[in-house]
Amino acid sequence: MAEPHKIRFGILGCANIARKVSRAILLSNNSTIAAVGSRSLEKATTFAAENGFPKSTKLYGSYEAVIDDDDVDAVYIPLPTSLHLKWATISANRKKHVLIEKPVALNTAELDKILEACESNGVQYMDSTMWMHHPRTMKMNEFLSDLDRFGEIKSIHSVFTYKGDSEFLKNDIRVQPDLDSLGVLGDAGWYCIRAILWSMNYDLPKKVTAIPDPEFNEAGVLLSCSASLTWGDGRSATFYCSFLANHAMDIRVLGSKGDLRVHDFVIPFEEKGASFYTVSGSNWSNLSLGWEPMPSECIVETDLPQEALMAREFSKLVSDIKFEGSKPEMKWVNISRKTQLVIDAVKTSLESGFAAIEL
Template structure:
């Protein structure tokens, strides 16, 4: 029997508690063995589903735990690079939450350290491990909608809590770091192309962070328009328009929680097809894919280079907005 890949989590925040912690526990070939938190109260929900969990009071103690193979880093955005580097230097594989860095250039040293160490280090871009996005990419590549001409991406939610870390500029807050990685990253994932130019960027700021961003970009052969916001009703969709049809992804980023994972393909000859994935748990499939990459060197669907490329687009968006 193959030994399970042993995981640790740095921090006991809500996302790790409600999503990635349970996903690690449920994933085939993975075991959640350690948690870094000084609060036994915060550790209790993790211990409830992982009864053999070792709780370390410091993150450094987690990195010193010889019985940990992989460290998952879901800390505030400005801490991602620092602790991913520390984990690699401690000999651990690393799955780090998005955005990896707050500037594309910050990711370069992490890529170099990954290569030098021979360890796996990737961004936790979970949608890359959901079959609906594999199908979107296949449909576009196969010409199901003819030549791609335009992409529309929309991801918003309304968070009135100004004390939330997403409103803290010093900690990497803002709608683009939080959810722009999805609209921009999914466009890159589906098309395999990079934008040539940011043609328009209009950003509303509050407390020094972008609370709403309206962005247009030009790719080779098609255009894209993305809207992200932290002060708009919870909505998400991605639509790909071609010369012969349209692909509409109804719950592109949080399937299950937001709605059913579904692709609606409409073609100009009147044909329409719907594909559904009601049972796929994308955080679990992400963990299993990472375990496979650690155990046997299997290719991981989203690399640090992908994270750097998406961040480069976000950097360009900020620059374009500043120059208006």
């Protein structure tokens, strides 16, 4: 069997998350790193050396040089959210395929400009929501789609929290109003909202309402918040995201006949295996001394971490466009835009005294 074409990535910037994704690109069998650029050549050189980049990787002291390199097929953009619009549209207009960190934009209007540039130039777009590519996600979806075991969906609760130390809360990009003004809503909240939409088969809610008592830093950036989503037919969801609470990455999906629980949906406890729990037909045991049946644990193993599977999927789509004449896959465009729409609605509700925002 012929070796797959290797898609050549250029990396814009040396953010900490780029260390993880660059490793993923090199673990995938259909991608490699062709170039990395930073605001200084010295930083790009150090980053490449520390992360084991191929010796052939070109090192640049600017983002423009990466985008202008003819040996780069696609760019990975881990820059602060406030820079995504500029560099994603420049990349797309130079015919580079775009893999972009979340939150993908500060609002839907900005995202639409990015998506328009990608569509008009025929390049593939994907956001870097890694858990979507883990094989566990497909297995969980099989359970949620089983009308006999799970039934009809009723409610979802999603949580993503982690406790930032004093340095993080003071200086991290995610708490700077000029870099990532969405704060925790754009960072951890993105994952919670994506989990809810995924559970609902991407059916947008009718109303989104922020819940009172969010927490902000002195610069007015969100450090914790929560919201409720309703569909107008009895289905509902809530989420909580925070930089101020202990690590938690949970999804709980309740159906009319069963329920699903996962405790590490964003980043699995272990790289090569991930689990979730399901139960159907729950009831009290004799004398109400316990429950029966007990939840069942399903363990899903993988040879590659979820971020490498993401890189492989993105690279396959790019390869199909480049070598097979395929059109860009629009699934990722639609999912990103729906996630951003809900982000916008939560933000609007927060700013309007916790009013219900209709979508």
